[in-house]
Amino acid sequence: MLKVDHIYKTFNPGTINEKTALNGTTLTLNEGDFVTVIGGNGAGKSTLLNAIAGVFLVDEGSISIDDVDVTRMSEHRRASFLGRVFQDPMMGTAATMGIDENLALAARRGKSRGLGSGITKAERAHYKELLKELDLGLENRLTSKVGLLSGGQRQALTLLMATLNRPKLLLLDEHTAALDPKTAAKVLTLSDKIVAEQNLTTLMVTHNMRDAIVHGNRLIMMNEGQVILDISGEEKKNLTVEDLLEKFEEISGEEFANDKALLSK
């Protein structure tokens, strides 16, 4: 499904700020895998997702999605394979446009955008049904500007937009990190539900080790731009946060220096 083969990315090469974010990262996802990604700050988690999404081109290595080599493909063309939700709730939606218009934009992902209608009546009715399922009351605010919504509502909407056309791969980049715990739990439950319903291949970055264990069928840990741990199946189900911390120290030879992750166990 997804093949990330020895990719390298160095930011600001040749300067004092030089930073190798991806250091020969290799990862293969099978159809239907729901993989959670953990790791300390600067481990390369978000960079990996951005590399897959094409926010920047990698220095070396290759990326293919469903046997299509996307390594040199531009971000907007890759988008036809992908659904993405970001950490910042502001980032995934167009604030000055209506809820319905945002969904209509997402519905046309991977299709040509010509002079046909930007949104049809039938679409509005369909979106209303979908929003009703979210149970956030958004179905009655179809034409409201997205800028008026709360962070949680915006993330839920972004999730709906990301999966409106079934993506080959869903990329969730700490999409609950900016939300309060209660809202974060709601959005995570919703993510689980949508992934299960559509049987989506998913990569979910999280700071929260417990979430990483509870969700998905496979867990990877990153450190210094490499995947250092890959656990799935029964072994993952029986994991504890303590196991993970121990494993991290064992492999990397350093302590898991991340207050946020420790505090959230």
Next chain:
Amino acid sequence: MELQIADLLNAMPGAVAQGLIWGIMAIGVYITFKIQDVADLTVDGTMSLGGAVCVTLIASGQNIWVAILAATISGMLAGLITGIFHTKMGIPVILAGILTQLGLYSINLKILGGKSNQAISADKYDLIVSLRYVKNVAFYKNTIFIVAIFVIAIIAILYWFFGTARGCSIRATGCNPNMSRAQGINTNFNTVIGLMISNGLVGLASALYSQYQGFADVNAGRGAIVIGLAAVIIGTVLFEKIFHNFALKLLSVAIGAVIYYAVLQIVIWLGLDTNYLKLLSALVVAFFLAVPYWKKKYFTKPVKKGAKTNA
């Protein structure tokens, strides 16, 4: 000197006609400044280019509508150049616009045959608008009526276009380019298209303005961006509370341009030295551009925590 109200009233139809023509230009500025969230300075060059193209073609015997169409297309090409500078060469959009604007000065001179201006008489040619057609002519020949039809037609076309899938994606590009790319939108392409539409409208306005004045001038566009912005700001400030529909927002920009010219006429009538007009325009626009910033900095109430947790 005594102020004669009759003088002012006498000058008003001309001010309205000019305002409407600049309203078309201001709608072009609205597209880049408000929808695309870029400040495009190409328009100073385009506001001269359209007139140069139009007048030269009319003088060489071309059909007037062909001349107007050619002026519009020339404006679109100017927008295309700025778009290429920006998206293919990585030049910041403001600088890209300035470069095109500068280059256009030479091109405009060339089009006008090396002269800085070229007259076109309403006696000799069948112009569709002219400062001589604002009073004492049949209504269907009145420049105000004709330009108003242009404005309405342009608003109707833009209203339709920005409701299409492509138009929606251009709005999204201006609002949130990251999200747009994530939704498969080619943001570079859209930026170029927006610049072309904007400058096409400015080229059209320039063609009408040169006919109105009776000549094309290489300096006709100097400071055009400021007038365009003034119209956008006046229209937005006065009507944002009541006009929510996109077509009405565009209309408010055109009305903003008319108000700008009406106020200008009043200021001239009051006896201001006309040499100060550009300075006055610049200061007024600077003030109104600062208003949202000041509002945010000095008048923002702290957001209450917990007020919006119903997610």
